[in-house]
Amino acid sequence: MKLKAWMAVVAAIMVIAPAFAEPPDGKQIFLHGNGAGAMPCAACHGVDARGNTSIGAPKLAGLPVGVIESALAQFAHGGGGNASMQYIAQALNPAETDAVASYLANLK
């Protein structure tokens, strides 16, 4: 890569990096994943979290926080769910799980 290109990359990192110091953003995780193995939830559950019956992904919008968190905790321990959900649940840290659960609970 040329020097100019590197400078653009460094500048971009300087703009993006502070965002990672913030508490996790549930909407961001839902739409774009957590950048650490959890795929975007929206890819399977739909951008509005209404679910996708063709792949058996249930509606998540408006589920109580406790229901979402206990489902994720169960998946993370290999209890039920499909392989993708187990992997995703394991890839979310507790703060990210809280953030995404409260984002979903507040969706209508």
Ligand code: HEC
């Ligand atoms: C690769 C597709 C896929 C992705 C990506 C995905 N899910 Fe799922 N999810 C599913 C499927 C399929 C199920 C149903 C699993 C089952 O019940 O066996 C499910 C189930 C769930 C459930 C249980 C809901 C209930 O009513 O039982 C929760 C909660 C959940 N997903 C949250 C999430 C979150 C949060 C993310 C993003 C961090 C996510 N999912 C990403 C496919 C996906």
